[in-house]
Structures are given as C-alpha cells and as structure tokens.
Amino acid sequence: MEINTQLKTLADKITLLKDKIETEESTKHAFVLPFINILGYDTFNPTEVVPEFTADIGLKKGEKVDYAVFQDGVPILIVECKNWKENLSVHNSQLFRYFHVSKTRFALLTNGIIYQFFTDLEEKNKMDNKPFLEFDVTNLKENVIVEIAKFHKSSFDVTNIVNNASSLKYIQEIRKQINDELTNPSNEFVKLFANKVYAGRLTEKVMEEFKDLVSKGFSQFVGDKINDRLNAALNKEAQKQQEDRVETKEDESRVYTSEEELEAYRIVVAILRRKLPTNRIVYRDTQSYFGILLDDNNRKPLCRLHLNGGKKYIGLFNDNKTESRQAIQTIDDIYLFEKELLETVGLYAE
Incomplete structure (x- = not known):
C-alpha cells in the first residue's frame, strides 16, 4: 500500500x-x-x-x-x-x-x-x-x-x-x-502598488481607499486565474461530451451547442462548484433548451437555459421540480440567480 x-x-x-x-x-x-x-x-x-x-x-x-x-x-x-x-x-x-x-x-x-x-x-x-x-x-x-x-x-x-x-x-x-497581505494589506504593501498607479499624494484617506482597492484587485486577479484554468478544463470536457453525443445520438445533427450556451454553462459551474465537484455538473443540449443536470440525471435538473429564441430565459426549479422561467438580458445575468441555483442543489442532498 x-x-x-x-x-x-x-x-x-x-x-x-x-x-x-x-x-x-x-x-x-x-x-x-x-x-x-x-x-x-x-x-x-x-x-x-x-x-x-x-x-x-x-x-x-x-x-x-x-x-x-x-x-x-x-x-x-x-x-x-x-x-x-x-x-x-x-x-x-x-x-x-x-x-x-x-x-x-x-x-x-x-x-x-x-x-x-x-x-x-x-x-x-x-x-x-x-x-x-x-x-x-x-x-x-x-x-x-x-x-x-x-x-x-x-x-x-x-x-x-x-x-x-x-x-x-x-x-x-x-x-x-502573502495570505496575510491579501486578507489585510499592510501600509507598505498598499504603498507598493498605490505609488505605481496614483500620481497624487498618499494621504491617510487615499491610503484607506487603496487598501480596499489592492485587496479587491488581488482577489479578482486570483479569481480570474482560477476561472481561466476552470474554463480550459470545461472546454475540454465540453468538447468531449459533444463528441460523445455525436457518436451515440442519431438526431444529434439537429442540435447545435453554441459558444454562448457553453459560456453560460461555465457560469453555472462557477456558481455551483461551491457546493458540488465540477464533474457532477453535466449539460445536455436539446432542440428546445440547454439543460444542466446533477450527475447527468434527468430527474435532477439544476436549471435550464433558453438562449436560442428572440428572448433569453433561465429556467429554475422549485421543490416540486417545476420549472419557472426568468427573463435575462445577457448570460451574465445568471449571476443574479446565484442564491436560487445553490438552493436547487439542496433539493438533491445525499
């Protein structure tokens, strides 16, 4: 062993x-x-x-x-x-x-x-x-x-x-x-970056503002790096899933998975990965909607995305697994339904 x-x-x-x-x-x-x-x-x-x-x-x-x-x-x-x-x-x-x-x-x-x-x-x-x-x-x-x-x-x-x-x-x-500086930046750490981007005098008020900006900047930087790696992995997995469907479904030729749908899928994964391993979040594209499922199980829908018509919708599910459509302007609006998506995961707690 x-x-x-x-x-x-x-x-x-x-x-x-x-x-x-x-x-x-x-x-x-x-x-x-x-x-x-x-x-x-x-x-x-x-x-x-x-x-x-x-x-x-x-x-x-x-x-x-x-x-x-x-x-x-x-x-x-x-x-x-x-x-x-x-x-x-x-x-x-x-x-x-x-x-x-x-x-x-x-x-x-x-x-x-x-x-x-x-x-x-x-x-x-x-x-x-x-x-x-x-x-x-x-x-x-x-x-x-x-x-x-x-x-x-x-x-x-x-x-x-x-x-x-x-x-x-x-x-x-x-x-x-590094962890201490990202959590609670010291004055020396804040000055290091403020001096590079701010031409004025670093007063106490300015320093206080930059302390928050430096912390947010690093958090966003780290988040972007994580998302880049996640997106690369998801792209690979999405490509594999798409290839598998082409091989196993005779009617697959009538379904086209757009880049917008894949990007929307990545957003849903980015939200749900707080509660689920990414390999449990699977999409299935159909002619009428783009479905996202738990464990590739039709009885465990996490949400549905309707993006191919004139208007865009996200379909959310309640305790009875009834779909409720909510209008969205762009796929970025999916982030507005973070709470509902995370609550849906709880419906299938094991």
Whole structure:
C-alpha cells in the first residue's frame, strides 16, 4: 500500500474517531502511532520506537519526551504529542531541551492531526522556533505527501531533508505573509502598488481607499486565474461530451451547442462548484433548451437555459421540480440567480 493511500486511510480514521477520543494517551495510540507506522517504523519494536524517551539535561533529571524514533541505534526523530483538541505551541516544549542534547536533527510536535517538523536551520544544535514542515493530515496536498515520504524508513536521508528544509520553511512563511497581505494589506504593501498607479499624494484617506482597492484587485486577479484554468478544463470536457453525443445520438445533427450556451454553462459551474465537484455538473443540449443536470440525471435538473429564441430565459426549479422561467438580458445575468441555483442543489442532498 502506497504512503498516500495509507495517509488517506488514517485521515478517514481520524474523522470517524476523533470525537470519541478524550485523552492525550488515546490520541497517541489512535492517531500518532499509526502515523509513525506509516513511515515504516515498527512501533512494537523498542529498538526502533522508544516511548517515554528519557535523557538527562543538565541538572534536570528524568524528563521524558513521548517518543524517539531510532535508526541504526541512533535517534533520528523525537516526538512530543498533545491531545488532538489542543493547539500546538513549542513554548516551554521539552523538544527544545531534548533537541540540543540528542543526536537527532529533527523534532516533531503533533496533536495527531496537525504535524509540525522542526530542525536547526538558524543555529546549529538549537531547534528553530518555527517548523520547516507543517500540515493537517486530514487535508493533505500531493506536494506535502512527497515531503512526508522523505521521512520513511526506506528513504530517510538526513542531508537530503535538511538541504530541502530551508526552502520549505521560507516558502511556507512567504505563503503565510502573502495570505496575510491579501486578507489585510499592510501600509507598505498598499504603498507598493498605490505609488505605481496614483500620481497624487498618499494621504491617510487615499491610503484607506487603496487598501480596499489592492485587496479587491488581488482577489479578482486570483479569481480570474482560477476561472481561466476552470474554463480550459470545461472546454475540454465540453468538447468531449459533444463528441460523445455525436457518436451515440442519431438526431444529434439537429442540435447545435453554441459558444454562448457553453459560456453560460461555465457560469453555472462557477456558481455551483461551491457546493458540488465540477464533474457532477453535466449539460445536455436539446432542440428546445440547454439543460444542466446533477450527475447527468434527468430527474435532477439544476436549471435550464433558453438562449436560442428572440428572448433569453433561465429556467429554475422549485421543490416540486417545476420549472419557472426568468427573463435575462445577457448570460451574465445568471449571476443574479446565484442564491436560487445553490438552493436547487439542496433539493438533491445525499
């Protein structure tokens, strides 16, 4: 079983069990130890995974960290666990104190859901304050799984991980900064763009206006990029669906799907993708209307578009699946019915 499949299985287990887990000890056994197993280490082998790992630190004797993972008799990872309900904080963590006296280059702080991996990029033998790798095991992206796999027993390489850790850490921090700036732009960030497009003096009032403009500008830019990729995918899918219909329906030659209908379909998908995967939103063109269905099921109409006559309409459906036509001037008016379209999805909740 590949590591991504194992991680998905663990994520499903966490979602199913977490509300029944009350203690830190239960968190360790239900969530953390299975994760260590996924990395290829035998949690039942005391030469590989040592629970309650003890090391004397100066005058402090007998302090214990939850686990130490060994390879070839040397600790390669120390692990401190919290209850899954707790927020993680490295302040006053035993990891700091153990890190500089152990031979390991890596430390892990986790509550079984959030995982934070640390090393000593900033000062040798002193654990960094911020992790170089952090993730939610129930919401993993492919690039993160690649980094997790580097800790697997079969491919563990200290030099390789440390060399890559710096890039990971700073990219992670940069992404957080970008998110902060887009959510609540700083004065420095606003000035950077305002100075390029505004010739007047940047008074307090002007800055306040540009703060909102910069935030909206970036949101629209990101939205356009997402829509461009979505439209490219939809165009490909629309082309495939059209080709399939030509091959399987004898009367297809009498139905012409216009570019306007396809663009209207993309608008409906852009609205409904907030509640549905795009592959569940399917169109069927007929001579009398352009229908958009859930799961390509005629009994689950999401809306109908009437665009080929002199006047344009969107057909919406109520609880009884009765169509109600609403006049539109252009296909952009479909956005005015966002609420009704999203409510229609609720009629078919599964």
